[in-house]
Amino acid sequence: MLADGYISPSSLSLRDLPWQVHWSLDKCTLCGRCTTVCPVHAIELGVFRKRTVDTPLGVSQAPSNVFKVFYGIRQKTDPAYACIGCGMCSMVCPNDAIMAYRSEELDKLRFHINRGGQPRRRGGRRNVPGGILDRIKFIRISMLTDPALDAGRHEFELRTLLGRVLPPEENLRLLKENGWIPPVREIYPLIIGGMSFGALSPTMWEGLQMGVAYLNEELGMPVRMCTGEGGCPPRLLRSRFLKYVILQIASGYFGWDEIIHAIPEMKEDPCAIEIKYGQGAKPGDGGLLMWYKVNKLIAAIRGVPPGVSLPSPPTHQTKYSIEEAVAKMIQSMSMAWGFRVPVYPKISGTSTALAVLNNLTRNPYAAGLAIDGEDGGTGAAYNVSMNHMGHPIASNIRDGYLTLARLGKQNELPLFAGGGIGKNGNLAANAAALIMLGASGVQTGKYIMQATAGCLGSESDRCNVCNIGVCPKGITSQDPRLYRRLDPEKVAERLVDVFVAFDKELKKIVAPLGRSTSLPIGMSDALGIDDAAAAQRLHIAYVV
Amino acid sequence: MCRLCALTSTEPLSPMKAIEALDVMREGHDGSGVGLFLSDLGGPWEELEGAPILSGTFTNEGLKRLDSFMMEIGFMTKYKLSIKTPKTAPPGVPKRDVYLIRAYELPEEWDHLPGDEIRNRLMQVRLQLRQMGEEKQDMIVFSFWPDCIMIKEIGDPMTVAEYLRLDRKELHARIILAQGRQNTNYAINLYACHPFFLQGIATMTNGENTAFVPIREFLSSRGFPGYMGYQSDSEVFTHIMHYMRHFLGLDVAYYKHIITPLQDEVLEKHSNGTFLKHLKRSCRRLIIDGPNCVIGCHPDKRVFMVQDRKKLRPGVVGGRPGLYAFSSELCGLDAMVPDRDKSKDIQPMHLDTVIVGPDRQEVRLCSQMDT
Numbered sequence: 001m002l003a004d005g006y007i008s009p010s011s012l013s014l015r016d017l018p019w020q021v022h023w024s025l026d027k028c029t030l031c032g033r034c035t036t037v038c039p040v041h042a043i044e045l046g047v048f049r050k051r052t053v054d055t056p057l058g059v060s061q062a063p064s065n066v067f068k069v070f071y072g073i074r075q076k077t078d079p080a081y082a083c084i085g086c087g088m089c090s091m092v093c094p095n096d097a098i099m100a101y102r103s104e105e106l107d108k109l110r111f112h113i114n115r116g117g118q119p120r121r122r123g124g125r126r127n128v129p130g131g132i133l134d135r136i137k138f139i140r141i142s143m144l145t146d147p148a149l150d151a152g153r154h155e156f157e158l159r160t161l162l163g164r165v166l167p168p169e170e171n172l173r174l175l176k177e178n179g180w181i182p183p184v185r186e187i188y189p190l191i192i193g194g195m196s197f198g199a200l201s202p203t204m205w206e207g208l209q210m211g212v213a214y215l216n217e218e219l220g221m222p223v224r225m226c227t228g229e230g231g232c233p234p235r236l237l238r239s240r241f242l243k244y245v246i247l248q249i250a251s252g253y254f255g256w257d258e259i260i261h262a263i264p265e266m267k268e269d270p271c272a273i274e275i276k277y278g279q280g281a282k283p284g285d286g287g288l289l290m291w292y293k294v295n296k297l298i299a300a301i302r303g304v305p306p307g308v309s310l311p312s313p314p315t316h317q318t319k320y321s322i323e324e325a326v327a328k329m330i331q332s333m334s335m336a337w338g339f340r341v342p343v344y345p346k347i348s349g350t351s352t353a354l355a356v357l358n359n360l361t362r363n364p365y366a367a368g369l370a371i372d373g374e375d376g377g378t379g380a381a382y383n384v385s386m387n388h389m390g391h392p393i394a395s396n397i398r399d400g401y402l403t404l405a406r407l408g409k410q411n412e413l414p415l416f417a418g419g420g421i422g423k424n425g426n427l428a429a430n431a432a433a434l435i436m437l438g439a440s441g442v443q444t445g446k447y448i449m450q451a452t453a454g455c456l457g458s459e460s461d462r463c464n465v466c467n468i469g470v471c472p473k474g475i476t477s478q479d480p481r482l483y484r485r486l487d488p489e490k491v492a493e494r495l496v497d498v499f500v501a502f503d504k505e506l507k508k509i510v511a512p513l514g515r516s517t518s519l520p521i522g523m524s525d526a527l528g529i530d531d532a533a534a535a536q537r538l539h540i541a542y543v544v
Numbered sequence: 545m546c547r548l549c550a551l552t553s554t555e556p557l558s559p560m561k562a563i564e565a566l567d568v569m570r571e572g573h574d575g576s577g578v579g580l581f582l583s584d585l586g587g588p589w590e591e592l593e594g595a596p597i598l599s600g601t602f603t604n605e606g607l608k609r610l611d612s613f614m615m616e617i618g619f620m621t622k623y624k625l626s627i628k629t630p631k632t633a634p635p636g637v638p639k640r641d642v643y644l645i646r647a648y649e650l651p652e653e654w655d656h657l658p659g660d661e662i663r664n665r666l667m668q669v670r671l672q673l674r675q676m677g678e679e680k681q682d683m684i685v686f687s688f689w690p691d692c693i694m695i696k697e698i699g700d701p702m703t704v705a706e707y708l709r710l711d712r713k714e715l716h717a718r719i720i721l722a723q724g725r726q727n728t729n730y731a732i733n734l735y736a737c738h739p740f741f742l743q744g745i746a747t748m749t750n751g752e753n754t755a756f757v758p759i760r761e762f763l764s765s766r767g768f769p770g771y772m773g774y775q776s777d778s779e780v781f782t783h784i785m786h787y788m789r790h791f792l793g794l795d796v797a798y799y800k801h802i803i804t805p806l807q808d809e810v811l812e813k814h815s816n817g818t819f820l821k822h823l824k825r826s827c828r829r830l831i832i833d834g835p836n837c838v839i840g841c842h843p844d845k846r847v848f849m850v851q852d853r854k855k856l857r858p859g860v861v862g863g864r865p866g867l868y869a870f871s872s873e874l875c876g877l878d879a880m881v882p883d884r885d886k887s888k889d890i891q892p893m894h895l896d897t898v899i900v901g902p903d904r905q906e907v908r909l910c911s912q913m914d915t
Contacts, residue, residue: 140754142754145752146751146752146754146834146835147856149854154854155807155854161825161828165826165828168787168791168823168826168827169791169792171822171823171825171826172826175819181822186808405761405762405765406765408762408766408767409765410761410762410765410829411826411829513754514752514754514833514835515755515833516853516854517755517804517805517831517832517833517852517853517854518755518828518831518833520755520758520833521829522757522761523754523755523757523758524757525756525757
């Protein structure tokens with residue numbers, strides 16, 4: 001704080017900020033890379049004054065002050081420029097002279113980050129470490145009576161079905177009569193959840209698509225990727241790779257003009273259509289792509305003017321009730337592709353999920369239900385929505401599955417779980433836990449961004465600038481200067497690494513349970529947890 | 545791991561033949577139970593065309609309740625075999641008042657009912673008796689069906705057989721299924737003893753079915769009252785066969801396609817691929833994930849054996865025209881049919897279903913690649 005500075009209510013000291021930049025005078029060569037790369041301009045070249053006492057030899061001259069100037073790095077304390085802890089400065093520093101550290105006490109910034117009456121908006125995650133999924137153990141270990149299988153050598157069939165599977169009697173009857181059988185896709189149980197072209201940079205999207213194509217065509221893993229809300233690049237719509245894509249339609253209908261126009265020219269049907277009614281990270285709120293990221297390309301694909309924020313309505317404006325929304329939308333989407341493509345809704349985790357599910361069971365065209373729990377991530381949302389809204393996924397999925405089992409429809413309507421899967425790095429264990437609770441498969445987004453592109457987000461409010469287009473890794477930016485940092489080939493390579501490793505881990509989980517011939521959906525006798533209340537709630541074993 | 549053996553013969557045989565084979569394989573069971581299923585019966589039962597036979601164990605009180613219940617719904621006794629036991633039971637065998645095998649005349653008002661309705665009603669009666677027995681712990685009912693007898697007890701097979709004198713003439717049958725149980729993860733309870741029975745279908749299994757819970761959930765939610773019980777994870781094998789036959793109208797050769805379907809890439813090239821793919825998809829919840837060897841008997845008197853997808857349990861079939869035996873181990877087969885051509889023994893592999901028909905002239909081997 002300068003001596004003649006003015007102290008306003010929002011004047012903060014470095015100590016009041018969540019992240020403090022430590023800079024070393026000895027090591028810094030003043031190359032300026034850190035200040036260049038900082039996505040939020042939290043640091044700048046600082047000019048500092050230094051006083052030393054000069055004591056000449058002898059007694060003829062009295063000691064005197066010597067004032068010198070030196071240069072270094074200054075961290076800004078203005079709330080608008082608060083360090084986000086991304087650590088890019090240390091990543092580019094050739095001399096290890098700089099590093100951001102987390103403050104040991106609760107920051108004061110949170111009280112001042114709503115200038116102009118705008119509550120904090122950000123991308124990222126809830127920033128709540130831990131979670132129930134990591135605490136679920138797989139307890140039914142096959143021993144002498146049913147020897148454990150060999151994860152490395154046995155054959156495994158770990159695929160799942162996306163689409164409405166008719167009861168066996170009906171399915172075989174319709175096959176005989178040449179009747180209409182709902183389309184069903186045999187897919188890998190780990191789906192790349194909806195992240196839009198717009199939320200993600202072109203290089204990130206391209207990298208993921210290339211990785212998915214490689215997994216399918218070279219490794220025979222039927223991995224699918226959902227587009228999120230934002231349409232699909234026209235060339236992809238007209239390519240054979242569309243069959244690996246789940247097209248999402250949400251309340252903004254962004255990109256659907258382009259998609260509908262491309263239907264006559266499509267070489268392949270898409271894998272499925274996901275109708276997004278809600279998202280786990282900002283439940284009850286629509287999608288949001290902030291103006292920073294709406295450049296010409298994104299605007300063209302979405303059919304909007306560039307440079308304007310794109311908030312989708314919280315609900316589909318053309319619908320007024322669930323039966324109408326579900327029936328009309330599912331049917332019209334099915335019809336658009338001649339009833340050859342599964343269409344399913346995706347909702348936020350909510351205490352009312354069962355009402356939606358019950359409705360779907362009575363709709364012959366509904367191909368499944370995806371439920372996205374509170375731990376999901378997003379490209380942009382109000383802080384309050386992210387931190388305080390939503391429903392955990394585990395009990396939502398479990399209730400849904402048990403309801404289906406009671407109705408005898410557990411084989412008919414697949415449930416897909418999302419929201420916080422692998423948020424602490426345990427992707428396969430979290431996925432397996434949800435599958436055994438009753439999910440047919442899982443959707444994941446954040447893990448994919450971290451593992452394939454090095455997203456810097458963490459569970460402690462780090463970075464979180466996905467919304468303003470300054471992603472320092474170029475993952476969620478539409479600025480070519482930033483997204484050129486991301487090599488799509490490398491993203492594709494990492495995606496393949498992730499899926500192949502996940503596959504190995506999943507086998508390492510199911511093999512000791514004695515399962516290999518089918519994905520152990522609903523195998524709840526294999527699950528245990530050291531919390532009696534949670535065990536009772538999820539209908540699994542309580543073990544200590 | 546339990547031990548299984550089965551015989552199918554043109555001449556009625558004593559169940560002791562199978563018990564002896566179990567005894568030879570005694571290392572594989574722990575005395576937690578023995579079960580017998582007899583069908584295509586000989587002796588006095590042969591003349592009782594269509595008369596359902598009730599098999600179970602009863603306390604004296606339970607017997608009285610049974611009699612008044614059956615009278616009330618119009619069943620008259622046609623023939624019975626009561627096995628009274630000595631005063632003291634051998635160690636490890638519980639004392640029961642009576643083992644009852646009794647054939648009934650169908651009630652008169654059932655005369656004009658269609659076959660399916662009669663079959664369903666017989667099952668309902670069995671389930672009702674089972675429920676009554678569970679309320680007062682005074683009856684345990686195994687089967688109530690024409691031409692089928694079941695006996696189950698806890699204990700070592702040979703000890704139990706001698707104690708109940710199973711060598712008696714009235715118990716000779718052309719089809720005998722026997723299992724010596726190795727208790728694994730479920731309670732020692734007579735309803736958990738194999739073979740399991742539902743509307744003329746009986747199966748027994750060794751090994752464990754790790755996919756039990758989802759399969760149980762699927763079957764229980766079909767709305768069919770017979771899909772209940774599940775004191776053992778192996779009971780689902782009987783019910784899957786029943787579901788396949790009654791609800792899907794498919795034959796034994798498709799059983800493997802349901803419990804251990806072929807992999808997708810194989811189905812792509814299979815001549816019946818489209819049908820099998822739909823079958824696999826819609827019956828996904830019935831996929832077992834053994835280690836299991838299943839031996840069973842179909843209502844049309846065909847006896848079959850199948851293995852899990854990884855063939856993690858032993859099983860062998862052999863014999864000569866007129867007499868074929870199925871067994872967990874070769875020594876069991878040797879005990880049942882010593883004078884056979886051993887070069888013709890078959891050990892079914894992971895794709896095979898072995899079937900011996902009621903003519904007992906040959907062993908038919910169906911591969912999943914051919915059906």
